[in-house]
Amino acid sequence: MQFELIRNDITKMAVDAIVLPANTKLREGSGTSKAIFEKAGRKELEKACNVALKKDDQIYMGGAIPTLAFKLDAKFIIHAIVPKWIDGEHQEYDKLSSAYLSALGLADVMSCESIAFPLLASGHNRFDQNIAFEIAKESIEAYQPTNKLKRVLLVLYSPKAMQIARTQGFLIEEAIDDVYILGIDENYVSPGQRALNDGMELAGKFLDDGINMAMAFLDDQENRKKILEGGIMIAQIAISVVLKK
Template sequence: MPLEIVRHDLTKMKVDAIVNAANTKLKMGGGVCGAIFQSAGAGQLQEACDQIGECKTGEAIITDGFNLDAKYIIHTPGPIWQGGSYQEAAMLRSSYWSSLELAKNYQCESIAFPLISTGIYGYPKEEALQIAISTISSFLMKHDMQVYLVVFDKKAFGFSQKLFTSIHQYIDDHYVNEVETFFQRNRIEEIREVEILQQDVYHEAEYSLVDLLDQLDESFSERLLRIIDEKGMTDVETYKRANIDRRLFSKIRNGVDYTPKKKTAVAFAIALRLNMDETIDLLTSAGYTLSRSSKFDVIIEFFIQHGQYDIHEINQVLFTFDQPLLGA
């Protein structure tokens, strides 16, 4: 199952487990920790934590979710930022990995994380985000679980300023605004109407409808599975790189006429590292294309043109620009 970035209140996530950015004494704190305690029921949750006692940085323990929608709360103390020279990165990775392993051991199918250590512990958000995504995606390459990375708003979420500037410039250079596109489309439609009238296609078509249906190109499913074989990739490798749920991929494999959502088709193009022409061919087989009048499409084009196929990095950018995410 995939990784999804969502803007939401962590305490209201309907998942098997939510993760609390705890302190080592497992006491009620401020920020995310305080909000979880309050929502779960501070008294009963503190009593459960007191029975456990403490938890070392980078490790994780589990309690009931009490009044939360989540069945469990996984508590993990992240590192306090001290400049980066005190194994902070290794401890932060361990916090995510220990939490995921604990969720797996309790048969959790879904889990929601905050950005651990980025509050009062002071971990730089961009670095913390990269560690979170790389650790979670590594886990998901070997295990099936729906993982959410929950942020309260975009201000709590960041990526490379250089990349942000490059994409902004690319959008400015390539994005065609909707008004201009509207008039372009009207003009194209007028030309097509004239051509149709001139050709009198209803009376002079060379092929009947039956003939045309017999000559359909391969479907999206057929084309996708052929490309996977040509790339020498496995099904599992493909749908995990595409950030796609195993059950959805099964529907695609078993349904020759399955029509995916556009973001799903694009996710597979990214997973298979297709160039622009190959991407357009795959999208066309599902009835889609890429347009300069869509910011989503322009961002996708930017990454493909630059040979960057990390789907989680692409999703970070799409999230920041309020666009649909790939896969999930």
Template sequence: MQTHLEVMKGDITKVKADAIVNAANTSLLGGGGVDGAIHKAGGPQILEACREIRNRQGGCKVGEAVITTAGNLDAKFVIHTVGPVWNGGKSDEETLLANAYRNSLRLAQENGVTTIAFPNISTGIYRFPKDKAAEIAVATVREFLQEPGTLERVTFVCFDEENYQRYADLLKNASS
């Protein structure tokens, strides 16, 4: 079975998928951007689940991922992953970003997810260059999907036109 890769422009909190990915921070307690929007739209159940994870393991490290309920969102799960803050490429940011995607996909498979939606991880306040982030995201997802699994559809949800165009070009230029 071939997994369908797609890109859309929009609000990830409105996407219907088994799991949506949250570009979280290490505290898991919400923040700005995608993180704040997901916590707001999903309601207090997500924050409560994040607090339980914090109490158990002390947050989420950069490149790692954890899974919670999706609360009021049109999804079963929210997978919270922490992307790296861009530091000029001197702190292994590319590997850490790839790990954020890979660990999110692994958690999705372990939980029987068939459809997953990703935001553009680390490209907002964390300042990861959008072109590099898009290339890493698409390459990492494609590599992960070489192994058989449960995923039928992976959607990259872009909030802005610049990222949308970048992902559309990457997906068009190399058929999935």
């Protein structure tokens, strides 16, 4: 599985799944959440979230729920339920790692080949960015896909996040300027969105099948248990690495 870092606007990413940092009510938040709701289509996405809540009444911190991506240049949005920083004594690290693993597991089950994450919980959820980055890195690198997942992108934005990644020796593709230039042109339609527009009925059936597979995966309590246990282990590794620096 290929792990890449890129500086970009996550709402512009042409991938199979985009991860949204979510709350347990799947309501629009601030920052990245607000941007994704706006670009995907707030009315459509809110309706899809309400339907998802009715299907799964056991949404938990560190879990994830899929919906369609609507106007984004992606097939799915995976809503990863991320914790807010309290004091480090309320399983914040474990739940953040679990959110990454849950999103990766759903993407894999839904036959996604690519997924893009923002740096989860590093903004309004107030996680230290060094810890947030280490948990993201350790969680993604630890995941072993069993289906079609081939490419995972961590989408960075802030100068501090960029500095943290570069300090660790990561090469980062910077595409944000070109993406925003294209975004100014209202006539521009990305290839991925054009394909969905041209074959919406067929694409809709395919995407619904993917979400149904994801919900079946979530219904299995054993799957949830394994993800949570994996999150605890990875968070312990990530924190030990940060403390040694």
